[in-house]
Amino acid sequence: MDKVCYCLAPGYNARKESFGLLFYNTKTTKLNFVKAKGLLEQEFIINKNGVFEFPGENSAKQNTETVLKTLVKRGFLLERRLPV
Numbered sequence: 001m002d003k004v005c006y007c008l009a010p011g012y013n014a015r016k017e018s019f020g021l022l023f024y025n026t027k028t029t030k031l032n033f034v035k036a037k038g039l040l041e042q043e044f045i046i047n048k049n050g051v052f053e054f055p056g057e058n059s060a061k062q063n064t065e066t067v068l069k070t071l072v073k074r075g076f077l078l079e080r081r082l083p084v
Contacts, residue, residue, distance in 0.1 A: 002081035006068045008050035009078050015046070023076045032076065036067050052077070 008014055013024045020036035044054050044064070052068065071077040 003084050004065075005080050005082060006052045006072070006077045007080060008046070009075055012050075012076055014050075014076070021071075034071065034076075 011025055011027045013026060015022050017033075019033065021034040023032040023034065024030075025032070044052050047053055054064075068077060069079070072079050
């Protein structure tokens with residue numbers, strides 16, 4: 001079974017804000033505000049490589065994973081599968 005991880009798409013930076021997430025496109029300098037404060041119920045960090053990490057657990061909770069999959073569809077994140 002593979003482990004799923006989520007990382008920033010090329011050309012994007014992101015940071016946590018009080019409303020959710022702010023994505024910055026470094027190519028076009030466009031800002032994208034994602035209101036996800038209540039939806040991202042699990043604590044996470046974005047490491048220096050742009051990978052979303054969930055301390056204390058091996059994977060994201062179901063609700064958090066749904067939000068992350070939506071961000072993949074919008075092009076902000078990439079979903080990668082790593083062999084365990």
